[in-house]
Amino acid sequence: MTNTKPLLKIRDLQVDGISDETRSRIINKVSLDLYPGEVLGLIGESGAGKSTLGLAGMGFTRDGCEIVGGSIEFDGIDLVNSTVEKRRQLLGSRIAYVAQSAAASFNPSHKIINQHTEAPVFHRKFSRIDAETDAINLYRRLRLPQPEMIGFRYPHQLSGGQLQRAMTAMAMSCRPDLIIFDEPTTALDVTTQIEVLSAIRDIVEQFSTAAIYITHDLAVVAQMADRIKVLLRGDEVEENTTRAMLKSPRESYTKSLWAVRSFERKQKPPAKTGATPVISLKNVTAAYAMNDPVVCDVSFDIHAGRTVAVVGESGSGKSTTARCITGLLPPLTGSISFDGTALQPDYRQRSNEQLRQMQMIYQMADTALNPRKKIGEIIGRPVEFYLGLTGREKRRRVEELLAQIELEPTEFVDRYPAEISGGQKQRIGIARALAAEPKFIICDEVTSALDQLVAEGILRLLTDLQDKMQLSFMLITHDLSTVRAIADEVVVMKDGLVVESGPKNDMFKPPHHAYTDLLLSSVPNMDPDWLDNLLASRGVDNIGDAAIEKMNEN
Amino acid sequence: MTWTSGFIWMVSIIAMSLFLRPIGRRVPIAPIQHACTGMSLGGAFGYSIAIAIIYLMCWLYFVKELIFFQWFVQGVIGLGIAGYLFRLAGQHFGTDGSRKMFRQMPVTAALGIIIIIGYAIMSIFADWLAPYGQAEIFAKVNVLPGGNPDLGGDPAHLLGTDQIGRDLLSRLIYGGQNTVGIAFITTCLAFLIGTFFGFLAAALGGWFDQALSRIVDMLMSIPQLIFALLLMTIASAWAGSEKWLLTIYMILIIAVLDATRVFRLSRAVGMNIVVMDFFEAAKLRGEKMPYLIFNEILPNAFAPLLAEFGLRFCFVFLTIASLSFLGVGIQPPLADWGTMVKDLAQFINFAVFSPLTAALPLMAASAIALLTVAVNFVVDWVLHRTSGLRE
Numbered sequence: 001m002t003n004t005k006p007l008l009k010i011r012d013l014q015v016d017g018i019s020d021e022t023r024s025r026i027i028n029k030v031s032l033d034l035y036p037g038e039v040l041g042l043i044g045e046s047g048a049g050k051s052t053l054g055l056a057g058m059g060f061t062r063d064g065c066e067i068v069g070g071s072i073e074f075d076g077i078d079l080v081n082s083t084v085e086k087r088r089q090l091l092g093s094r095i096a097y098v099a100q101s102a103a104a105s106f107n108p109s110h111k112i113i114n115q116h117t118e119a120p121v122f123h124r125k126f127s128r129i130d131a132e133t134d135a136i137n138l139y140r141r142l143r144l145p146q147p148e149m150i151g152f153r154y155p156h157q158l159s160g161g162q163l164q165r166a167m168t169a170m171a172m173s174c175r176p177d178l179i180i181f182d183e184p185t186t187a188l189d190v191t192t193q194i195e196v197l198s199a200i201r202d203i204v205e206q207f208s209t210a211a212i213y214i215t216h217d218l219a220v221v222a223q224m225a226d227r228i229k230v231l232l233r234g235d236e237v238e239e240n241t242t243r244a245m246l247k248s249p250r251e252s253y254t255k256s257l258w259a260v261r262s263f264e265r266k267q268k269p270p271a272k273t274g275a276t277p278v279i280s281l282k283n284v285t286a287a288y289a290m291n292d293p294v295v296c297d298v299s300f301d302i303h304a305g306r307t308v309a310v311v312g313e314s315g316s317g318k319s320t321t322a323r324c325i326t327g328l329l330p331p332l333t334g335s336i337s338f339d340g341t342a343l344q345p346d347y348r349q350r351s352n353e354q355l356r357q358m359q360m361i362y363q364m365a366d367t368a369l370n371p372r373k374k375i376g377e378i379i380g381r382p383v384e385f386y387l388g389l390t391g392r393e394k395r396r397r398v399e400e401l402l403a404q405i406e407l408e409p410t411e412f413v414d415r416y417p418a419e420i421s422g423g424q425k426q427r428i429g430i431a432r433a434l435a436a437e438p439k440f441i442i443c444d445e446v447t448s449a450l451d452q453l454v455a456e457g458i459l460r461l462l463t464d465l466q467d468k469m470q471l472s473f474m475l476i477t478h479d480l481s482t483v484r485a486i487a488d489e490v491v492v493m494k495d496g497l498v499v500e501s502g503p504k505n506d507m508f509k510p511p512h513h514a515y516t517d518l519l520l521s522s523v524p525n526m527d528p529d530w531l532d533n534l535l536a537s538r539g540v541d542n543i544g545d546a547a548i549e550k551m552n553e554n
Numbered sequence: 555m556t557w558t559s560g561f562i563w564m565v566s567i568i569a570m571s572l573f574l575r576p577i578g579r580r581v582p583i584a585p586i587q588h589a590c591t592g593m594s595l596g597g598a599f600g601y602s603i604a605i606a607i608i609y610l611m612c613w614l615y616f617v618k619e620l621i622f623f624q625w626f627v628q629g630v631i632g633l634g635i636a637g638y639l640f641r642l643a644g645q646h647f648g649t650d651g652s653r654k655m656f657r658q659m660p661v662t663a664a665l666g667i668i669i670i671i672g673y674a675i676m677s678i679f680a681d682w683l684a685p686y687g688q689a690e691i692f693a694k695v696n697v698l699p700g701g702n703p704d705l706g707g708d709p710a711h712l713l714g715t716d717q718i719g720r721d722l723l724s725r726l727i728y729g730g731q732n733t734v735g736i737a738f739i740t741t742c743l744a745f746l747i748g749t750f751f752g753f754l755a756a757a758l759g760g761w762f763d764q765a766l767s768r769i770v771d772m773l774m775s776i777p778q779l780i781f782a783l784l785l786m787t788i789a790s791a792w793a794g795s796e797k798w799l800l801t802i803y804m805i806l807i808i809a810v811l812d813a814t815r816v817f818r819l820s821r822a823v824g825m826n827i828v829v830m831d832f833f834e835a836a837k838l839r840g841e842k843m844p845y846l847i848f849n850e851i852l853p854n855a856f857a858p859l860l861a862e863f864g865l866r867f868c869f870v871f872l873t874i875a876s877l878s879f880l881g882v883g884i885q886p887p888l889a890d891w892g893t894m895v896k897d898l899a900q901f902i903n904f905a906v907f908s909p910l911t912a913a914l915p916l917m918a919a920s921a922i923a924l925l926t927v928a929v930n931f932v933v934d935w936v937l938h939r940t941s942g943l944r945e
Binding site: 083085326327328347350352355360362364367368369370371372373381382385386432436 | 591830831832834835836837838839840841849850853854856
């Protein structure tokens with residue numbers, strides 16, 4: 001490799017972000033070399049500058065960012081000082097970009113294939129007819145269903161995983177030398193993710209395209225990259241080949257990233273038979289529209305001081321079950337009881353005392369906190385509302401709660417949600433739930449929007465609080481490593497039905513229901529050969545959506 | 555301009571678009587060089603047309619007959635400088651926060667603010683500022699503006715007098731008080747009604763929302779000005795000889811009609827907020843409707859509503875002026891800009907012989923135009939700052 005010329009050469013790159021009249025360094029003297037046909041993984045937590053560095057590889061910066069130093073050379077062409085026109089000739093034709101959210105990146109009012117052919121026709125690589133033939137060919141290679149037809153649909157008619165593959169095909173349309181993948185699978189379910197991963201890896205290998213793969217998921221990058229570069233707040237931490245990096249990380253930061261996955265709490269002994277469960281669902285069926293039940297005949301119990309994880313892909317009815325418990329969606333049939341007494345199906349008919357006992361922590365902390373209220377008011381309101389504390393007592397209680405979630409009270413009380421980080425927002429969400437002094441908390445995907453290090457902190461906090469206060473959790477998640485970390489019991493849902501349920505340790509041991517098996521096997525491992533081994537054992541047609549379709553046929 | 559000169563113009567614009575880029579690249583100013591290297595032929599053509607238009611305007615400025623165009627250009631340049639100076643002042647005085655606000659403010663917004671402040675001062679202190687009363691009648695009628703006796707003016711009446719001898723400067727100032735003041739009250743009332751019901755409809759949903767929305771649809775389906783005219787005719791029959799009562803009726807009628815638009819907006823904004831998780835959390839906490847509306851929805855809807863307030867104010871203001879122009883709005887002897895335009899409208903016919911005479915109705919009209927433009931400048935800026943409606 002060393003004797004060839006690098007395709008992309010970045011030297012001492014410095015990028016500044018300008019917001020609100022203050023400058024901050026986003027990338028601080030980072031250098032990288034990328035050789036033809038090589039895949040480089042960029043990892044780091046959010047705010048590490050991975051996306052900025054990836055975009056800089058195209059000579060592009062987002063609004064409010066500015067390259068202030070260093071050089072970027074693509075195949076001998078200086079991208080920092082070249083004209084807009086010159087860069088425009090490169091982008092799309094020799095450098096392509098695959099965005100995180102394919103659903104948001106496709107134009108919803110044009111057919112997929114028309115968007116696909118735009119770049120090759122514009123750059124005069126292919127005629128429109130040839131480009132269409134080529135698109136169908138690429139769709140086939142990416143194993144999209146019905147490759148001849150799928151391009152003639154509109155983006156909303158495809159699933160998230162299919163769109164992400166279509167976007168990869170689009171990036172390939174001009175046979176670029178370099179593709180930048182910006183978290184292409186972060187928004188997908190595990191079962192779908194694996195399909196996209198194997199498709200992307202295949203096609204990159206087939207055309208020997210160089211790629212920069214940006215992600216915060218180590219296990220994913222281990223499958224995809226030849227080399228890995230770790231970034232921390234704009235600085236390079238270390239760079240090495242994937243295998244060497246996984247085997248022996250040098251820096252302590254890298255080691256801490258690696259260690260996250262090992263957090264696991266012991267399973268608690270099952271509750272005594274005959275004990276009254278905190279929450280008990282019996283044959284709950286619920287629907288948004290008549291005759292189209294989203295949740296069918298669901299029953300499970302949650303005991304005091306236990307965590308029950310409800311697992312399943314998106315659309316499986318996990319969140320709908322939670323809405324039934326909170327009373328936002330009154331179930332059609334079945335009953336929900338709290339501490340042995342039946343609850344009114346509609347939350348408006350429940351007493352304040354019942355509402356207080358049951359709290360919720362949301363997935364998106366951004367929308368879960370009122371952006372126009374200070375932290376002190378957000379946490380103070382339930383204190384005032386349920387416990388009737390005002391003035392100094394309320395203030396004292398708020399400070400206590402902030403201390404409980406490991407945030408410095410005096411520093412945070414007067415801030416607005418926009419002024420704190422994602423992990424801190426999630427902690428505030430937890431504090432708001434705790435402020436009501438509940439018995440039972442529903443955690444709806446609380447860690448899925450967070451980085452692994454931050455997520456681990458949140459999980460540890462939740463387990464500590466549970467032990468201190470004998471809280472019961474219902475943990476909704478699609479991430480099995482979260483389940484492994486803190487759950488006591490697991491309920492697996494698919495298409496609104498409970499497929500399997502039981503204690504955690506039994507879950508991770510065979511035999512499984514076919515769907516549980518698929519879920520378990522789809523979680524990426526840190527082993528760089530994991531994807532190869534999995535594909536060898538299951539076959540390409542037996543993963544992701546394809547496997548689920550087969551399951552439905554049987 | 556004959557067709558030959560038009561042809562010459564076209565050819566020269568095309569030629570300029572061809573040579574613009576090579577010349578621009580040799581200009582020793584970095585931004586121009588950079589712009590010219592990245593420019594397409596179409597872009598160069600556009601710039602060429604812009605240069606031609608600027609040239610044409612410079613030429614027109616020195617044509618003697620076009621005195622209104624000269625006034626217009628002078629006005630625009632003068633106001634631009636005023637806005638720039640105001641912004642400069644704001645950057646050097648005041649608190650850190652206000653200085654920062656002025657640094658990020660475009661000149662247009664500064665100009666808008668300064669004009670609005672000017673109007674506000676003029677309306678509030680009309681009693682002290684106006685040289686005469688709004689209904690005072692003088693012996694001299696049809697005095698021309700300018701105050702120069704040689705041109706038919708009178709130093710005692712700077713902006714002249716109307717057909718029955720009322721001082722126009724005083725009427726213009728009092729007209730501001732009446733028109734702007736009534737428009738402000740009406741808009742506030744429209745917002746009180748509109749946002750309250752809009753948020754309630756968004757939060758409650760169901761049949762309440764449906765019933766209210768259909769009533770609003772019904773009201774909106776009738777052309778607003780004609781509906782207002784119709785209602786005003788009925789109201790004038792009720793009011794009888796009590797002229798002041800008619801003004802109250804007008805405020806109520808316009809407020810209700812404009813509240814329908816506010817209802818639509820606040821309902822839409824409210825709908826986006828009630829689906830947020832923090833609203834759900836508040837509902838599940840067992841909060842009552844007043845808390846939900848005033849503490850959860852209102853603070854988050856403030857920015858788009860503020861922008862709408864500015865726009866709505868312009869529309870209300872124009873509606874009042876139109877109604878007055880049609881004779882059913884603010885009643886004489888109260889001064890009002892719409893009525894002034896109506897009363898003096900015939901003088902526009904003299905524009906060719908005597909620009910000063912024609913300026914009489916234009917003064918009131920441009921007072922309306924200036925305020926509308928100023929409010930829109932500020933609204934644009936507020937919208938951009940909060941980005942509440944940007945997407």
